[in-house]
Amino acid sequence: MNYNWKDGNDVELLINGEAFFPSVFEAIRAARHEVLLETFIICEDKVGSELQRTLIDAAERGVSVEVMVDGYGTADLTSEFITAMASAGVRIRAFDPRPKLLGMRTNLFRRLHRKIVVVDAEVAFIGGINFSLDHLSESGPMSKQDYAVRVCGPIVTDIHQASRRLLTYSPQKPPQPGYQTSFANAINRFAGKARILLAVRDNEEHPNDIEEHYLHAIRSASFRLLVANAYFFPGYRLLRELRNAARRGVHVTLILQGESDMPLVRLCSRLLYNYLLRDGVIIYEYCERPLHGKIALVDHEWSTVGSSNLDPLSLSLNLEANLIIRDATFNHQLYEHLQDLAQASCKRITLKHTMRGYWWRVPLIFLSFHFLRHFPAIAGWLPAHSPRLKLLAPAAEESAELNQHEQPGIRFDREKAS
Structure with missing residues (x-):
């Protein structure tokens, strides 16, 4: 369907x-x-x-x-x-x-x-x-x-x-x-007045729909892009497009977990910080409590809210559902909320901070990028079943x-x- x-x-x-x-x-x-x-x-x-x-x-x-x-x-x-x-x-x-x-x-x-x-x-x-x-x-x-x-x-x-x-x-x-x-x-x-599309991810007809909507939105961004996501370990294509958007002058901001309910996922996310920060992506960690949201906005109109994290499980394995919303009023409300969240409850991560101990993380970073690059193929090896x-x-x-x-x-x- x-x-x-x-x-x-x-x-x-x-x-x-x-x-x-x-x-x-x-x-x-x-x-x-x-x-x-x-x-x-x-x-x-x-x-x-x-x-x-x-x-x-x-x-x-x-x-x-x-x-x-x-x-x-x-x-x-x-x-x-x-x-x-x-x-x-x-x-x-x-x-x-x-x-x-x-x-x-x-x-x-x-x-x-x-x-x-x-x-x-x-x-x-x-x-x-x-x-x-x-x-x-x-x-x-x-x-x-x-x-x-x-x-x-x-x-x-x-x-x-x-x-x-x-x-x-x-x-x-x-x-x-x-x-x-x-x-x-x-x-x-x-x-x-809102224009909305339902985007689902399944293991049959819609294996990549949510990721494709994210990619299209990021590529079309002209001046701002803001993502707040609990478990951030996206595929290589999404990482590359986030970096490319920042390179062409888009104000790219990520709000990620600072107080994690899953420390391993937080560690994986931090392995990607240097790659993004060096090209101008702004990263905040939300420190008041665990961030569990899966939301994003682009420019003045596009937004998404749903169940899909930007990690291998959500993007390649789980059944997920997001709404893609085109509505300037909703976009502005979400933007104002996330701006307040970033200023009041987050700490900004700097490139200088991520370079501390960088030498021992290099092998892990190398493995992470190759894992993300090949995960769609790896997912095919994982246990399959008729749902x-x-x-x-x-x-x-x-x-x-x-x-x-x-x-x-x-x-x-x-x-x-x-």
Whole structure:
């Protein structure tokens, strides 16, 4: 399926869980027909419990509720948590679930990393925020700085279709939408002024779409380019284009992690600093708390918000979803926010700073660049599989489903996953 630019959309920036969770829960509470939810992580904490209650309430009033979680990111839900939702009619599916080995999760590659919520095919949310307490500042100094958007308009039809298409990975046939698609399309016509395109990354039809949109935007930049990304270890082409943009006079700024929740990724990012700084790229490290955002803007109009990091997993392996947004008002709002973030909560990295101890990093830098240059080919050697969604249900219901669809051997052992 190809996705095209859609005019006439309204887009709202949601910063951190404080803005995201209330907006999503309000939309689900107002749902009349259907809720589709995809996420990498649901935790059994304050946020996960409120999500559970909200989805159960929707299902009990007759709303069709489909929840898709990743079998790696959400491997620790208990049977009680799952059963409470499934018994109320919420259908919960895990993407490629596998039992743990010696207490360790084994399904590392090709994950469902998208974060999408679609309600009644009328309103949708896309971003990088999982359903967990660590996206709220009350969780402490390791709470995440992150972003999502709420959209209405014709683009919601594409997001809705993409999310329902994911359900085809399940052996259990999903129910049909409880409303006329033509009606949903009609009410999605005129909502705002933003032009938006849905960009997805999968291992079938769209393996490079998100990266290609980034490359096109960087090459077309005329005066400013600002990227804020949590896990920055992009492919060689993206690195080269960032450097080329700075060389031709574009004001290129990167905001990266200074307080990392994954120290190894931060180390990898820092191996690239010298390459970028020496050609005029400006680099800030966000030091207030872990940066988890995946956002960027170019010039006065182009922006992107979504789930895709600029690292090998997101660009070559995971299922991801970003919105590409052309709207001057949204671009300006994002720019003002990131400028404030850079000035108030970041430290600027200098070339002099990166040259300290440079001699011992030279071999690592050499290996990093060759790894990035060849990673698309390397990715083809990593474990491949046919993606699947496994229905998580109470034991009796699960047994009936397996017998009906003749799918032995794919039972998800919740005791090992909890």
